[in-house]
Amino acid sequence: LRDVERKGREEANKGLDSTILTFFLGGISLVYVAYLFSQLAYFFSGFRGFLPEGFTFAEYARRGFFELTVVSVINIVIVILGTAFCRKQEGKLPLGVKLLSLFLCLFSLVLAATELAKMKLYMDNYGLTQLRILTTLFMVFLAVVFLALIVHIFLRKFPYMKIAVIVGSLMLVSLNFFSVDRLVAEYNVWAYQNHVLPSVDVYTITELGDAAVPSLLTLAQDTDPKVAEAAKLELYDRWTQLHENQWNYATQSYAVGEVLPYELRSFNLTSYRARQLLLENEDLYITVQKTETYR
Secondary structure: OHHHHHHHHHHHHOOEOHHHHHHHHHHHHHHHHHHHHHOHHHHHHHHHOOOOOOOOHHHHHHHHHHHHHHHHHHHHHHHHHHHHHEOOEOOEOOHHHHHHHHHHHHHHHHHHHHHHHHHHHHHHHHOOOHHHHHHHHHHHHHHHHHHHHHHHHHOOOOOHHHHHHHHHHHHHHHHHHOOHHHHHHHHHHHHHHOOOOOOOOHHHHHOOOHHHHHHHHHHOOOOOHHHHHHHHHHHHHHHHOOEEEEEEOOOOEEEEEEEOOOOHHHOOHHHHHHHHHHHHOHHHOOOOOOOHHHO
């Protein structure tokens, strides 16, 4: 009985003193509040659709992303370690620690929302890229992690780490079944043709994979001759890669030969469809000759 009583006292005294932890979390929270209110226009301009003075769209979005990442890492570490090592009262976290940990999570969610607004502003003006989509998904993942942490603060047995791993894994697996290249190409072309974007960055689309071929075929018929020519040149390059190319010593250039057989061992539905489209629509761009200007 004496051993049981002594063990009970040891368990009660284990961990960080809740008063010290409360002052620590309170100090960090005050710094965050001061930082937020000192730069309200900077944080919330994205919601109103305009840039703060002295920023470009790219700088505004990139700076916000790195701020979100740094603050999120700090807050995740503080909340996890604080709630894990805080001295419990009858197995429960003290109310002050709960509320301040909740504030850190909510602050991170607000920061994530502002950064999503900045990224949307960036996309609205310059279209999509692979990096912009992946960055947006990462911010959504951070928001899910903080939501799971909020539940964990009040329900200690809630498996927040499992939730984070499952959601992160599902997002990664989904990216393997969902063509980011196709989304980027199709949206940028649609936004350009519907005057959502003032121009289209053909170079960005040419850097994408086989999923971009249908969009390049659309641009090859554009009314703007520069856009059409740039798309045709890229299509011509891809078309030549489907053929045997032999060096012609007489003309000092490569001659396009027979179509290479498709390797079934490396079959990919997207690449197969792109190959068919290139061969079926070759009359659209086969007359294009690549000059040194475009090399």
